[in-house]
Amino acid sequence: MMPAMRRAAFLSAVVLGAMSVSLHAPELTLPLKPNSVRFAVIGDMGTGDKPQYELAGKLVEYRQSFVFEFVLTVGDNIYDGSAPIDFENKFERPYKPLLDAGVKFYATLGNHDKPNESFYKPFNMGGQQYYTFKKGNVQFFALDSSYMRPKELSWLETELKRSTADWKIAYFHHPLYSSGAFHGSATELRGILEPLFVTYGVQVVFAGHEHSYERVKPQQGITYFVEGASGQLRKGDLRERSALTAVGYDQDLSFMLIEIADDAFHFQTVSRTGQTVDSGVILRSAIE
Numbered sequence: 001m002m003p004a005m006r007r008a009a010f011l012s013a014v015v016l017g018a019m020s021v022s023l024h025a026p027e028l029t030l031p032l033k034p035n036s037v038r039f040a041v042i043g044d045m046g047t048g049d050k051p052q053y054e055l056a057g058k059l060v061e062y063r064q065s066f067v068f069e070f071v072l073t074v075g076d077n078i079y080d081g082s083a084p085i086d087f088e089n090k091f092e093r094p095y096k097p098l099l100d101a102g103v104k105f106y107a108t109l110g111n112h113d114k115p116n117e118s119f120y121k122p123f124n125m126g127g128q129q130y131y132t133f134k135k136g137n138v139q140f141f142a143l144d145s146s147y148m149r150p151k152e153l154s155w156l157e158t159e160l161k162r163s164t165a166d167w168k169i170a171y172f173h174h175p176l177y178s179s180g181a182f183h184g185s186a187t188e189l190r191g192i193l194e195p196l197f198v199t200y201g202v203q204v205v206f207a208g209h210e211h212s213y214e215r216v217k218p219q220q221g222i223t224y225f226v227e228g229a230s231g232q233l234r235k236g237d238l239r240e241r242s243a244l245t246a247v248g249y250d251q252d253l254s255f256m257l258i259e260i261a262d263d264a265f266h267f268q269t270v271s272r273t274g275q276t277v278d279s280g281v282i283l284r285s286a287i288e
C-alpha cells in the first residue's frame with residue numbers, strides 16, 4: 001500500500017472509531033440535577049429470554065450516565081413459575097450488575113406473578129401485596145391491582161390523605177388508561193382508583209400489562225404511563241389514532257428513566273437499541 005493510501009485508511013479508521021463511540025454513548029435528556037430523585041421503571045419483563053437480557057443490558061449501560069438509585073416494577077416480574085431457578089434466570093441474572101451496584105427494586109405484582117413474590121427479599125415488598133415508601137420529596141404507592149379489595153382501598157385513602165410529599169406517584173399492573181388492542185383500559189378499576197387519585201393529588205401513575213409503551217394525555221390532571229414492554233413485546237399493539245395517546249411505542253422493548261428535581265418530573269423512555277422514544281417534563285405548577 002502507498003504511504004498516502006495507508007494514511008487515508010488510518011484516518012478513516014480513526015473517524016469511524018470516533019463515530020462508533022459517539023453512537024454508543026447513551027443519549028440522555030435528563031438534567032442530572034444535584035440531589036434529585038432518580039429511578040427507572042420496567043414492566044412485564046420476567047421471561048428469562050434473550051430480549052429481556054438485552055434490554056437489561058441497555059439499562060445497565062444507561063446507568064453509567066444516569067446513576068439511578070432504584071427501580072419500580074409494574075408487575076409480571078416472573079412469568080411461568082416461582083422456583084428459585086425462575087428468580088435466578090428471570091431476575092437475578094439479567095439485573096445482576098444493578099443488584100451488585102446496590103440498586104433497589106420495588107416490585108408490584110401482575111396477573112402472572114405468584115403472591116409469594118412479596119416475600120422475595122430483592123423485591124422489597126416486605127411480605128405486603130401493597131405498600132408505600134418515600135424518596136426525597138416523593139411518595140410512592142405500590143398497589144396490587146389484581147385483587148383490589150376494600151381493605152386495600154381504605155389503606156390507600158388513609159395513606160394518601162396523610163401524605164405531605166410534594167409528589168405522589170402510584171404504580172401497579174393494570175392500566176387505567178391504555179390504547180392497547182389486546183387488553184385496553186381497565187375501566188372498572190379506573191372507576192375505583194381515579195376518584196382517590198384526583199381527590200388526593202396523585203400526579204403520575206405507572207402501569208404495565210399491555211406489552212408496549214404509552215404516555216397517555218393527562219386525564220383530570222394526572223399523567224398515566226404504560227410500560228409493559230421490558231421483556232415481553234406485542235408489536236403493533238397500540239391502536240392508531242387513539243385519542244388517549246400522547247406518545248406511543250410498540251416496535252421494540254423499552255424502559256423508563258425518571259428524574260424528579262424539586263417541582264419538575266423529567267422522563268425519558270429508551271428502546272432496546274438505545275433509541276429515545278419519548279422524553280419530556282411534567283411541572284407541578286402546571287397541575288396544581
Ligand SMILES: [Fe+2]
Nearest residue numbers: 076110111209
Ligand atoms: Fe399482565
